[in-house]
Amino acid sequence: MTSKQRSYLKGLAMNIDPVFQIGKSSLTPEVTQAVDEALEARELIKVTVLKNCLDDGRSIAQVLGERTHSEVVQVIGRKIILYRPAKDETKRRIVLPVK
Template identity: 60%
Template sequence: MTSKERAELKSQAMVLDSIFQIGKASLTPQLTDAVRDALDARELIKVSVLKNCADDPKELANLIAERTGSEVVQVIGKKIVLYKKNIEKEEKKKRMEKAKKKRK
């Protein structure tokens, strides 16, 4: 990921709300699966690490990214921003654009 792409994703993440919280149980397999599903649906997500979680947010971010095949955009305090490009979405967009061009 280039610095320009990272900067763009950071700006998009500013308005996002956290859709997952990591608490005392830390990173469970169920949470990992849920994060993977959310990344497939949204591409860009924000995760909060609660105060009662003893793990380091940067380590958690790297672990989640490794397990889900995503990239860490940024970790600020106890907020983690993750990105995973959805290839199927990109292909669908391209097909839709081609169809629009053919209609014209």
């Protein structure tokens, strides 16, 4: 992903609310599956890591990205932005700028 594409996604993500909150149980298989389903439906999601979670936001973002095969767009403090294009091309809503 180029910096131009990442910048475009950051701009889109500014207007969306967090879809998930990760708490003290950290990343469970259920949370990972729910994030995967949300990525398929929305393509771009925002996740909040609560203060009672012992894990670091960056490490959670990296693990979520690997498990859901998505791109970590940005991590700011306790907010994570993930992007993955929909598998069905007819359902894709976000068109990234050309490299």
